Structures are given as structure tokens and as C-alpha cells.
Amino acid sequence: MDEAGLIAAAQQGKVDAFNELVLAYQQQVYNLAYRILGDPASAADATQETFISAFQTIGRFRGGSFKSYLMRIVANGCYDELRRRKRRPATSFEDFGDVDEDANPALINGHEGPEAYAERQEMAHVIQAGIKTLPPDQRVTLVLSDVQGLSYQEIAEATDVSLGTVKSRLARARGKLRDYLRAEGELLPARYRLDREAIGDRVHGDLGQESVGTGG
């Protein structure tokens, strides 16, 4: 059955049909929730709640992208969760579980050795830590865009803001994350610094001149 058919059936209260949709999207939903919230338990809760909520409100779904519809629910749920944590920081479990969750032997590429895999894991942790430093709206926007691959328009709809707001939030989020990665740069595996070093080397010469120019 195609997605439209499943949605139509789900709109008539058929759980089986809806569960087909769950199976199709749960990885994305969970992934999004995990990247925004940063810990597996909260992500699982948010995912479950997303699907329950989606099922309950699917009657009002009027076509369009079902993925966007789900993303919207997840984003809002995560947003609320983040704000709730802000109110009760003590209940945060953010520091639990990253390592284990990110470690997924199945993701080892055939041509990738254990070391490379370990580097990738470390890289993922640093990035996740950087995402966590972002304020909620920027965090959600960044994850929707760069983890989930939503378009500006989709993000605008999912988060109920204008395209301009999406643009600026995303830019700030990326800029902060870039700065964070720079600050943590020494912690990154060498191969993830290659690019930057190359840029640095290339820019360095210019930079000297530029600095001088600015100074003068």
C-alpha cells in the first residue's frame, strides 16, 4: 500500500496501517529526537509520544508531506522537552548514554578499520556535544536542516516561523557549532582536522597580510 493509502486507512482508525507508517519513519523520528535531546531515553519517549500524537491527530492531516507532519510533531515535542529541562535542570539525563548509543558496530564500513571507526565515534560525540550547546530554537532548526535534511520551507512550517527566521537561526546555529568545533579542534581526530588545516595553511599566508592590513 502506498503512503497515501496507509494514511487514509490510518485516518479511519486502522492501527495496522498507521503502524506501517511508524515502521517507515521511526528511524528518522528517533534520530531527530536523539540529536535534539541528546540522550536515548528522552529520544525514545519523544518518539513514542510523537507517534501516539500523530495517530490521534491524523484525522486532521490534509495531505502534504507526511514526513513534515511527523517532523513537526517531533520538533514541537522536543522543544517542549528542552524547555521543561530548562525549568528543571536536575532531571536532565543529557549526559547519559551518548557513547553507547553512538557506538554502532553495524555502521563500520567494510573498508574502515576499527581506528577509523573509533575516530568517527569520537567525532560524533564532539558534534553532539556541540549541538547541545545551542539554544533550543537553533538546535531544533539545525537538526531539522542538517541532520534531517528538511528544506527551509519545511522547517518554517514545522517550527511555525518565517523563512527569514529559519535562515537566521540556522546560520547562527551553524556558526556557533563551527566555533565550538574550532575550540574543541584539538580533540578531534586528525583526519577531521585535515580540511581545516588545509584551509588554515592556505589562509594563513593571506591571514598574515590581512591582519597587517587591518591593523594598519
Place this chain on the structure above:
Amino acid sequence: MGRLFARQDGAREQADERHPADNGHPWDELLSAYLDDQLSAGERARLEAHLATDPHLQAELDALRQTVALVRDLPPIPLPRNFILPQTADKLHPADKLHPADKLHPKTARPQFSPSPRPRRAWAAPLLTAATTVVSLLFGVVLAADLWFSSVGRLPLAPAAEPLLEAEAPQPQAFAPSPGIEEAVTETEVEAEAGKAVPAATLLPMPTDVFYPPQPPREAPAEAAPEVEQYASEVPENAEPAAPAADGGPTEEPAPPGPPAAAGVAATPTAPAMPEGLDATAPGIGAGSSGEESAPPTPAPGLPVVEEVPVVSTVPAEAPATPAEGVGGTEPTAGWVAEAPEAPPAAVEEEERDEAAGERGAPEGDVVRLAPIAPWRVLEVVLGLVALGLALVTVWAWRARRR
């Protein structure tokens, strides 16, 4: 690293003229949009012109691009489990039930995502709290009552016993005249004579019929009648059942008295029985007091003891019932009251009993201790456990809700 920071600072110096540093890098919005190909043709042309002449800007763009690439390359997180909904989920289907779908509608200012579980728990936690409170209070009341009564039962038992005797005393007299009441008389007399025995004897007869398997008590009166003292010595054994009545308070005894009370739930039958009994005793006592000197003092102490009063009342009420079966077991009190007035003449006997009662004080205490009272304590334990369980569930509910 130093170089990188230097590079960054350089870029910042360029741009900070126009934008506060807090907003990040001034060019970032353009660069970010550029990466996503979200710039208008004009914007892009201008930016590209800048990039061509500004290596710092180019470096920023590259760094930003790499950052985005790193985020995009984040490995997917393995699912901890499946998130398919249970078949029962369709019962929740009506969207408005838990979640106003409006919240999810794009046009709402700030869509609120309220996961369904939370609303469900929302009412559960307060409700559980209320339930816990009620049960706890109930438990407290019952416990307090038990403690109070048990303490009262031990100390004032002597007085309490006296009232019993006296209350009963009138009965015997009243009944004595009646034909079939001889048994009753014997019982009452026995009670009166045997200080300890009195409560036991009076109480026992009733219980015996309904609840208490041990029938010795019943027979006891007959035997005891002649030999009071002996009986008293013997009584303790028989008295045990009676003792609970004294300790446990009205609930126990009343229950058994009710002929149908077989149900065992003392509470309901007792309640009605008690008031009647009280009334009955009260008048009886009053009558006795008016007629006699000794009578008034004894009843007085007995009355204050709330529980015991009922006991007394019930006892007499039942006592007549058992002996005078023909009189009408259900409403012994009525007959009681009516007969009570006649009691005064028998005052002399009562006086004797009163004396006996005075002696009884000590022995009764023993009887009380022997008593193994069950239902009262069982009720306490059950209430306590329920309260504890509710409290735990409540705590859990609040926690779940807070999550």
C-alpha cells in the same frame, strides 16, 4: 589551533563593524544560505564577488561547509525498539480526546506537543493523592480509636464492667418476672456475681450463637449461676471471646449479636445496634439511679467510655435475646427499655452486684489481656497496607507525571 583562532578573529574584525559580536559572524547568514543555495541571484553574485577577493571569508565558508558536512555525516542512532502502536491505540483515536489537534495545526502560534501519556496521568496523580489522604486519615482514625479504646479498656475497664453489670442487672430483674427469661436472669446474675465473668457471660451467649464456635460460654452461665466464684475462675477461658468485645470495642460485639450477622462484618449491624443499645442502657441506668444510690455512680463511669457503653448496651440487648428467644431477637432493646423502668425494685440486688463489680475490676483487666481481638486489628492492618500501597502508587504517579 592558534592559527584558526587568529583566522576567526580576523574575520570577525572585518565584520564586527556592522554587527554585534553576539550575533555570530555577520556573514554567516549569507554564507549559510549560500551553502543551501538559498540566496537570490543578486545576493549570490555579491557574495561570490566578496569570496573571490576575501580569503578569510572563503575560509569561513569552508569551515561552515565542513561543519554542516560533519553534522550531516552523523551516524544514525540505532533504534532501541519498535515504536508501533498497540491495537488498542484506536480507542484513543478521536483526536480531540487527548490532544486538541489545533496545537499541531500550523497556524497556531506555538504548537504545543503534549504527549498523550501525560494527560492521562494528569488526573491520576491528584486523584491518587486524594485517595491516599482519605485512606491514611481513615487508618489514623481507626488506629487512634483502637489505641484509645484499648487504653480505656484496660484502665477504666473496671468502671466499664460495672456499667455492664448494672445495665444487665436491670434486665435480669425485669426479665426475671417473665416466664422464659430465667436463663437470662441466670446469665445476668452470673455476670453480676462473677466480676470477670459478667462481661464474658453476657457477651458470650450472643457470640456463641452467631460467631463464636466455643459454646462453653453459653453453658457457663447455667453452671456459673450457682457458683459464681468458681465460674469467675473458670471464666477467663470463656471470657477470652468476651474480652475482645471489651477491648475491640463495639464493632466486634455488635456484629455477632445481630442474628443474621453471620456475614461477619461487624460494622454495619453494629452501628444500628449500638445506638439502640445506648438508649436502652441510658434509660435503664437512669431508672436505676433514680431508684438507687449505688446505681447512679456505676453507670456514670461506664457512659463516658463511649465504646464500652455500646458494648454494655449491646450485651444486655443480646443477652435478653438469647435467653428470651421468644421476645424477639432483633429488637431486644425495645423490650429492654420497656422493662428497664421496672428495674428499680431490684435495686437491692444491684447493690450487691455493684459491690461485686468493684471486686471485679482487677480480674477483668486480666480478661482483657487475654482477649485476642481480630477484626479490629485486621481492619487496621488492611487500612495501613492500603494506605501504604496508595502512597507508593501516588508517588510513582507524580513522578511519571513530572517526567
